[in-house]
Amino acid sequence: MLAESQKSFDAEVVRQDFPILFQNVHRNRPLIYFDNAASTQRPNSVVEAMADCYRSDYANVHRGNHTLSERISVRYEQARERVRQFLGARHTNEIIFSSGTTAAINLVAHSYGERLQPGDEVMLSVMEHHSNIVPWQQLAARQGITLRWVGLHDDGSLDLEQFQSHLNSRTKLVAITMASNVLGVINPIAKLCEWSHAVGAVVMVDAAQAVPHMPVNVQELGCDFLVFSGHKMVGPTGIGVLYGREELLDAMPPFLGGGSMIETVTQDGFKPAGLPAKFEAGTPAIVEAIGLHAAIDYLETLGLEAIDQHEKRLATRFLLGLTEIPGVHILGPTSGTRVGLVSFTIEDTNSQDLAKFLDFRGFATRAGHHCAMPLHQHFAIPNSLRASFYLYNTEEEVEQLLATLPEILVRLR
Ligand SMILES: Cc1ncc(COP(=O)(O)O)c(C=O)c1O
Structure with missing residues (x-):
């Protein structure tokens, strides 16, 4: 049936x-x-939403005191709210726009990674995409942390016994894919979060191959960070999302410095803006965020x-x-x-x-x-x-x- x-x-x-x-x-x-795991195609509604924005509403966001800028700022923030609903996050402060999964993981590795000390461990699996490997290898080279690898069973599924046995009081972060871009395997993220939290580790989920294909709710998963890209879910290139629990993002230093991410700047230094602006330095991918909004509408309608x-x-x-x-x-x-x-x-x-x-x-x-x-x-x-x-x-x-x-x-x- x-x-x-x-x-x-x-x-x-x-x-x-x-x-x-x-x-x-x-x-x-x-x-x-x-070739959809590499990048999907876009429906007319996404192309039209973006073209319409360029034709009638385009200006920079959050900066101008004029009608177009106000209009586009509202649309940009509506896109953030749409992503919040889509992921089941508590607050729009937890939704950071990035240029994609890779950029979002680099943000976490740099910003959250700053607090890690030599001897601390980051755990990842053998099935990760390079985007969820190299930023941690770079962090290991910068901070002297240790990477622990979780292996696979012969059929490609994650070795859950090894995952549990690798967890210990030095494990500070687990970086794990929700769905493998090669094996198709879906990992039991809620369970992995439960086990990781029991030793005090936070979990960053690479959901680049999950969010486009199945309902994903960050509160149900219980994850601390989750990342994905627009272009793999009928949305535009150049836009992605970092979800982070608000208390974690709040305590993290900004990653990139520049315009929009500050509250004040003097010759002596700067005070960062609050969330989410703190992590969105420079002019963001404005029209792409609006395209992502249209992509989510499209997927959820189906x-x-x-x-x-x-x-x-x-x-x-x-x-x-x-x-x-x-x-x-x-x-x-x-x-x-x-x-x-x-x-x-x-x-x-x-x-x-x-x-x-x-x-x-x-x-x-x-x-x-x-x-x-x-x-x-x-x-x-x-x-x-x-x-x-x-x-x-x-x-x-x-x-x-x-x-x-x-x-x-x-x-x-
Ligand atoms: C599982 C996984 N993680 C990360 C990425 C990187 O995504 P992006 O190139 O959009 O940053 C991909 C892209 O193929 C992926 O499949």
């Missing part, structure tokens, strides 16, 4: 909102866009649960089909809690060649390490091929990929 939301979700109807999908690429092949179920259906069909192709090795669990992306390798086949041949047939997929080199080192493979699905992809497109792969393999082998 299909759930009510599944019955009403029609990807063929949804895709009409995305004109970019209706084009032919190599030798007149229709485009099939399966329903995050319905989107989640649709993607899972596509991934389940694809996983099943892949198991019938000789030589395929799937990274990550083939069932259970996962998001709608699938990475795999095929024996005696170079993933880059495969992606190129797929491109000739109209498929946009991705081959490489997907900014997760430690994960690929863990599996002792140089790269993998990833197909990542989203709300506008159809079962027919998945069937076409499954039918095309064996044809290409005959030519490649």
